[in-house]
């Protein structure tokens with residue numbers, strides 16, 4: 001299932017096509033000095049992650065959707081469960097958005113990558129890079 005494949009790639013920082021190679025150099029999204037550092041190609045299947053200049057600008061739309069989803073969840077919780085006063089709620093919401101921003105950045109880029117490449121089992125096996133060079 002496509003959603004399960006995207007979730008797997010997102011959660012484990014794995015290549016969208018083979019689910020073997022890492023996309024980001026650091027496993028920890030909160031490693032703030034290296035949070036933008038990505039591998040250029042997949043170490044397993046050779047997929048070039050940035051298929052054109054500024055490719056990951058599109059991930060900003062995904063990040064916007066993720067953040068909007070987070071706001072909606074908090075809005076529903078506030079209205080039906082929490083009922084905090086508005087100032088406390090706003091402070092807590094902004095703090096959680098800031099705290100989750102490294103994770104949001106990583107997930108948005110991985111989701112964006114999954115929009116363009118789908119998981120293919122033939123790439124997950126250990127392969128000779130020359131065999132699939134035409135697919136890059």
Ligand SMILES: [Zn+2]
Nearest residue numbers: 015018042045
């Ligand atoms: Zn790969």
